[in-house]
Amino acid sequence: MKTVIITGSGRKKGIGEALALRFAAEGYNVVVSDIGVAQGKEFAAEHIGNTAEMDEIVLACQEVAGGRAIGVVCDVRSAESCQNLIQKAVEAFGRVDVLINNAGVGYLMEPFVDFKEESWDAVLNVNLKGAFLCSQAAARQMIAQGGGGSIINIASQAAKSGFPFAAAYTASKHGLVGLTRSNAVELGKFGIRVNAVCPNHITTGLGDWQNKFFAEKLGLDYDTYLQGIKDRNPLGRTGAVDDIAKACAFLASDQASYITGEAMNVSGGEEYH
Ligand SMILES: NC(=O)c1ccc[n+]([C@@H]2O[C@H](COP(=O)([O-])OP(=O)(O)OC[C@H]3O[C@@H](n4cnc5c(N)ncnc54)[C@H](O)[C@@H]3O)[C@@H](O)[C@H]2O)c1
Structure with a gap:
C-alpha cells in the first residue's frame, strides 16, 4: 500500500482536504498535515487549518473504505518540522511514496509599492521555502528506501501569469515551477518524478x-x-477541489510514469502555456 503526505490539508473545503479524501479512496495510506494553530497576524485563525479541523479530515479519510490515515502538525517553514512529518509517516506506514506540497498563503495581497517585507517573507517562506524543505526531507527518504516516488507541487495560474497586488504570491508560484523543474532533472535517476499542478479559481x-x-x-x-x-x-x-485531486491522483499514478518536470494547468482552458 502506498503512502501519501499532503501539507496544508487540515482545512475544511480546501484542495488539501479533497486530495486526502481522493487518495484515501484510491487506497493510499494518508498523512494529513497542517500548521494547526494560528501564529501572529500573518497566520491568523481565519486563514489556517486548525487541529480540530485536521482531526475531522483524518477521521473522514479513515471512514473511506479501508482508509488508513494519521494527522501530523507541520509548519512547513521549519526544516525540523518537515523532517518530523516525514519521520511520523515512516513510523506509521513504513515508507513515503508521494508528497504533495499544497500548503500555501494567498491572502497577503498589497499594492506593490506598499508591499510589506514581512508579508513578502511570510508568503515566500510557506509557498516556496516550505516546498523546498518538505521536498528535501521526502526525497532523502525516497532515495534511502528505494523504488522511486512522486512529488507534486500545487502551484497556481499565478505560476504562469501575473496578478495585481500579488507580487509575493506570483513570484513564489513561478519559483515553485522552477523548483519543480530543477528537482525533476536531479531526482529522475532515483525514479522520483516531480510535477506541478496549476489551478485557477476555486x-x-x-x-x-x-x-x-x-x-x-x-x-x-x-x-x-x-x-x-x-x-x-x-x-x-x-474549478472544483476535486478537479485538482483527480489531476494529482493521475500524476502520482503509474499512468503518468513518463511525466516529470511538468507544470500542468487545470484551469478549464483559461491558461495555455
Ligand atoms: N483556491 C484557489 O483558487 C487556488 C488557486 C491556485 C492555487 N491554489 C493553491 O492551492 C493550495 C491550497 O489552497 P486552498 O485554496 O485549498 O486554500 P486553504 O487555505 O484551504 O489551504 C491552504 C492551507 O495551507 C496551510 N498553511 C498555511 N501556512 C502554513 C504553514 N506555515 N505550514 C503548514 N501549512 C500551512 C493553511 O493552514 C491551509 O490549510 C495553495 O498552495 C494555494 O496557493 C489555490
Whole structure:
C-alpha cells in the first residue's frame, strides 16, 4: 500500500482536504498535515487549518473504505518540522511514496509599492521555502528506501501569469515551477518524478477570501465578480477541489510514469502555456 503526505490539508473545503479524501479512496495510506494553530497576524485563525479541523479530515479519510490515515502538525517553514512529518509517516506506514506540497498563503495581497517585507517573507517562506524543505526531507527518504516516488507541487495560474497586488504570491508560484523543474532533472535517476499542478479559481476558504478581495478592488458585488470569472472561462465555470485531486491522483499514478518536470494547468482552458 502506498503512502501519501499532503501539507496544508487540515482545512475544511480546501484542495488539501479533497486530495486526502481522493487518495484515501484510491487506497493510499494518508498523512494529513497542517500548521494547526494560528501564529501572529500573518497566520491568523481565519486563514489556517486548525487541529480540530485536521482531526475531522483524518477521521473522514479513515471512514473511506479501508482508509488508513494519521494527522501530523507541520509548519512547513521549519526544516525540523518537515523532517518530523516525514519521520511520523515512516513510523506509521513504513515508507513515503508521494508528497504533495499544497500548503500555501494567498491572502497577503498589497499594492506593490506598499508591499510589506514581512508579508513578502511570510508568503515566500510557506509557498516556496516550505516546498523546498518538505521536498528535501521526502526525497532523502525516497532515495534511502528505494523504488522511486512522486512529488507534486500545487502551484497556481499565478505560476504562469501575473496578478495585481500579488507580487509575493506570483513570484513564489513561478519559483515553485522552477523548483519543480530543477528537482525533476536531479531526482529522475532515483525514479522520483516531480510535477506541478496549476489551478485557477476555486472557492476554498482561501479562494473565497480572494473573491471578496478582488470584487472589492473592482467595485463589484461578490456574485457579479464570480459570474464574470465563469463567463471568461472556456468551460463556463470555476474549478472544483476535486478537479485538482483527480489531476494529482493521475500524476502520482503509474499512468503518468513518463511525466516529470511538468507544470500542468487545470484551469478549464483559461491558461495555455
Ligand atoms: N483556491 C484557489 O483558487 C487556488 C488557486 C491556485 C492555487 N491554489 C493553491 O492551492 C493550495 C491550497 O489552497 P486552498 O485554496 O485549498 O486554500 P486553504 O487555505 O484551504 O489551504 C491552504 C492551507 O495551507 C496551510 N498553511 C498555511 N501556512 C502554513 C504553514 N506555515 N505550514 C503548514 N501549512 C500551512 C493553511 O493552514 C491551509 O490549510 C495553495 O498552495 C494555494 O496557493 C489555490
